[in-house]
Amino acid sequence: MANFSHIIFDLDGTLTDNTRGIRNSLLYALEHMQIHGYSEDVLDKFIGPPLQWGFSQLFGLNERNTKLAVEYFRDYYSENGWHENEPYPGIYQLLEDLHFGGVKMYVATSKLEKFAQQIIEHFEFDKYIIQLKGADYGGHSANKTSIISDILTVHRIKPFLNVAMVGDTVYDIEGGKAKGLTTVAVAYGFGKEEDLKNANPDYYVETVEELYEVLMG
Known part of the structure; x- marks a missing residue:
């Protein structure tokens, strides 16, 4: 019962x-946004909150670039990330x-x-x-x-x-x-x-x- x-x-x-799908989608987005030099700890913190919060608060992106980064993330996730799971x-x-x-x-x-x-x-x-x-x-x-x-x-x-x-x-x-x-x-x-x-x-x-x-x- x-x-x-x-x-x-x-x-x-x-x-x-x-983990693998989110991480790969994030790496894809960061590469296309030409963001480098971040720590592994930041990647871990990204998992859980909404995407918009992660890109703006953890990577300091403005509203326009946050929106662009989310698009890149979803481009990868829609093709590959969702089933890397x-x-x-x-x-x-x-x-x-x-x-x-x-x-x-x-x-x-x-x-x-x-x-x-x-x-x-x-x-x-x-x-x-x-x-x-x-x-x-x-x-x-x-x-x-x-x-x-x-x-x-x-x-x-x-x-x-x-x-x-x-x-x-x-x-x-x-x-x-x-x-x-x-x-x-x-x-x-x-x-x-x-x-x-x-x-x-x-x-x-x-x-x-x-x-x-x-x-x-």
Whole structure:
């Protein structure tokens, strides 16, 4: 018997490991923008937040160049990056068992919605996911709290202890807390342990197996 009636999952770093696709897309964009001399730490920090935030805040690009860099990123990602990706071991079984346990599941991601939809269809997650909500093309709707809010509103889900937000970054935890949801931080994704713990999630898990125990009981 599952512990939750509704679960909202993040995508990258929670259901799938898209490190290679995101990294290659970022390197492609930076090369075309002729940006060099950055550290590996900056590349790590780029994964998680909206693209627009990453290029403007981490690389200091103005609005025009941020838009151009995002276009380059998406050029690569649309052709190659989205399928340089794989589900974390055990995730498919988790979704299947939750589904047959009567849990209603959703995906909230800061990734461009059309790419995220391609990914869940490619891995056949879509047969378990009621709705995927992602960022729009301009990045104006990439805030995780607003994405979670949209899902709750559309499906008339009332915040309660049996409604959970599962994700690997502070954006997921903060977004879930802002909407009154139970929050589950996963440490196997892209988030930093210290940041995740400082966000005070209701649950903190280090493996998919531990996530299974929290969600399925």
